[in-house]
Amino acid sequence: MSKINTNFRKFIKDVLELMRKPVMSVLPGQLSFFLLLSLIPMMLIIGLVAPLLSVPLESIVDLINSGFPADTSSLIIPLLEEKTLNYSTIFLIISAVLLVSKGTRSIMSVASIIYGVEDKKNIRGIIKSIIMSILLILLFSFIIVIPVYSSRILTIINKLDLISKVSDNLIFLYGVIKWPISIFIIYINIKIIYTISPNKRINPKSVNKGAIFTTVLWTILTSIYSFYISNISSYNVYYGSASKLIVLMLWIYLISYIFVLGMSINANITRQK
Template sequence: MPSSRTTSAYTPLQLPPRAMLSALWRVKSLMTDNYANMVAASIAFYGLLAIFPAIAALISIWGLVSDPLEVQQQIQAMNGIVPQEAVSIISQQAIKVSTNPQAGMSVTAIGGLLFTLYSASKGVRGFMAGLNIIYGEQEHRGLIHQALINVTLTLGLVLSTIITLAAIALVPAIIGYLPFGDLLSSIMLYARWPLMLMLVLFAIALLYRFAPDRRAARWQWLTPGALAATLLWLLGSAGFSIYVRNFSSYNETYGSIGAVVILLMWFWLSAYIVLLGAGINREFERETSTDTTVGAERPMGDRKAYAADTTASQDAAEKSSAG
């Protein structure tokens, strides 16, 4: 699809439909040309390394205030969103840890938490590199600056994960102790899922804003990709669950490690979708000549962000003149 004429939209909602379609058409080539699938694979690897010590640490911490078995019981609530085999392997690990007579906070649990932070930081570093690639940026930040951003985003990611898991495990337990009627209890149980999706959307938007080495985009120019990534992640996870349950042969092919492969594939799918959302943001920005970055309005070329300093129509004109 040919590129649309550059607009002067101040928000993505002001882009005409043709400009939006043009931007979405370019995202496919953007993802392929920049090997987004390989970047997502490296992020998924560190996600897999982090998940099991994270479970051990969570259950150990939870064991200080309640029965650790409650966590693994509530993990089953993720069925339908996360592939059943992935839920099963997470649940089995949770059972193994929770039935350990030393399941409370220990040196092992602390070590698991530290390893979780280390692996998660590697995944975040992968996102930083991947988002630089997608946004067309080079990394120029100093090591200390990179480390500070990495630590901040990692802690935010871990905190978001803990809140999400707590919402899965804690809310039913809390409701059980409160004198609510059946209707109100049901509403509260279902309400946690939209709230969790809002948390996912916010976490993705934070990645888009602070991970790449560019002048940050305004929130309205981060929203389309974050919203698309959240919805695609939900639909993609559900679709992958259905595929694994009904059509795949992972267990026959990989045997006893089939569930681990499925979990790794789900991590890869999730990481790829986050990168895809960044690609949508980039190409939407390139459909307007208006400054999309934070702060005072700057002329094109002085915005310190490739997506804000260039437009798709400029690229088309350059290719036309070169031809």
């Protein structure tokens, strides 16, 4: 027990020391700027792909209405409601992917600075950027789709002609396993991004602590943000749409800060070995 306490105190001390480094006042802001630029294109891609996965478009529209200011929502939603795959839609998807890749390039640049390696822009970097773009889209899609499918799965269970006790047990089981599975998938995505983003070979085991740290804090922050969107934003009369934008920007900055801090933890562990 004493060894666990000692290791935990050392971990907290290392984290506090990393937070005081000058890069932690610069890199999270840089990353959050590009993630904010990538967010709307990412939502467009998710909205355009969602119907192919049988996710109701209305759910995506409701999410955008609740999470974005009214002026921004009014620009995004008409594009999502385009039913035909025409040249403008294809151009929109390509443009969105390119903008999302700017966010992943920023992650790679941040990783190079933290690990102290040169940020080379070559074919390998382009391939990694594409892979990370897909991972980011999957990560945000998963965060969005899980609430959608949660209600649908529970509705299906309730509609099944089962004994009441069996139905209740299934609902309880789903409620128990939903969050562990969600957290595990988020952790795997973050771990892969941490492993491939630096311009050097990284041992996947060396990013475990940072990935766990980021996953736990991301889950807590996202839960708080989701609670705000569901219960508070609609009642904010004084600030109106501005409050949604401010909270969205704050959320993106905080998850960027945590992401950079988690990567710094991994780099610090690598240097100590």
